[in-house]
Amino acid sequence: MTQLALVIDLNTCVGCHACVTSCKEWNTSGEAGPMVDRNPYAKSCLHCEDPPCVPVCPTGASYKRPEDGIVLVDYDKCIGCEYCSWACPYGAREIDEQQKVMKKCTLCVDRIYDETLPEAERKPVCVLSCPTSARIYGDIHDPESEASRAINESAGYQLMPEWSTNPANHYLPRRKVKITVHEEDLQRADNPLRKEDRGPRAPTSRTTLDDSTSW
Numbered sequence: 555m556t557q558l559a560l561v562i563d564l565n566t567c568v569g570c571h572a573c574v575t576s577c578k579e580w581n582t583s584g585e586a587g588p589m590v591d592r593n594p595y596a597k598s599c600l601h602c603e604d605p606p607c608v609p610v611c612p613t614g615a616s617y618k619r620p621e622d623g624i625v626l627v628d629y630d631k632c633i634g635c636e637y638c639s640w641a642c643p644y645g646a647r648e649i650d651e652q653q654k655v656m657k658k659c660t661l662c663v664d665r666i667y668d669e670t671l672p673e674a675e676r677k678p679v680c681v682l683s684c685p686t687s688a689r690i691y692g693d694i695h696d697p698e699s700e701a702s703r704a705i706n707e708s709a710g711y712q713l714m715p716e717w718s719t720n721p722a723n724h725y726l727p728r729r730k731v732k733i734t735v736h737e738e739d740l741q742r743a744d745n746p747l748r749k750e751d752r753g754p755r756a757p758t759s760r761t762t763l764d765d766s767t768s769w
């Protein structure tokens with residue numbers, strides 16, 4: 555079974571928020587936009603493989619698509635009771651106060667299957683807009699996908715796995731790089747405070763400015 559997801563590389567993300575602003579631009583354009591703006595920097599949905607937001611829904615509006623694993627809300631069935639947002643441990647859902655329905659990240663389902671777009675653009679808009687390519691999109695159940703390879707090669711991890719939600723989205727941890735700095739590299743030859751006292755010195759036989767000045 556396909557499970558589409560995002561993989562976010564924390565090593566290359568520079569925190570510029572281009573993903574957030576492009577998501578809001580794409581997803582709030584018009585009444586049918588799937589996102590609301592009350593909490594524009596909230597977390598995106600992780601499209602959990604065992605999503606607790608689905609079974610709590612009394613109307614069946616909250617559902618997980620069997621064909622690609624995307625978790626969505628059917629606005630025609632949603633009664634705005636907010637049970638699902640209480641069940642989501644990641645704060646990914648937000649009620650639309652105007653339309654009185656629950657909204658959240660859709661994994662840009664309206665883009666990724668849009669055959670009027672060039673194939674290279676059939677990706678979530680947050681992925682396309684990232685200037686450092688820190689967001690990878692793909693099927694994490696396909697071991698050959700770019701997303702799966704990134705998870706396997708860089709020890710990708712899930713957020714709060716203790717909730718047993720099995721989030722599809724993963725994060726790639728910051729790599730630790732060991733740097734050796736030699737002690738002499740820390741000395742400045744022109745150190746004006748002379749704390750290190752290792753800079754170039756004038757011959758002691760001659761009077762210098764240091765001898766007549768209190769620094």
Ligand code: SF4
Nearest residue numbers: 599600602605607642
């Ligand atoms: S992150 Fe929250 S809203 Fe998204 S699938 Fe998981 S439990 Fe549901």
Ligand code: SF4
Nearest residue numbers: 611632633635636638
């Ligand atoms: S707010 Fe809508 S989607 Fe969420 S549990 Fe209630 S009816 Fe279902």
Ligand code: SF4
Nearest residue numbers: 577659661662678680
């Ligand atoms: S996949 Fe689409 S809806 Fe989800 S965070 Fe990215 S831009 Fe927003």
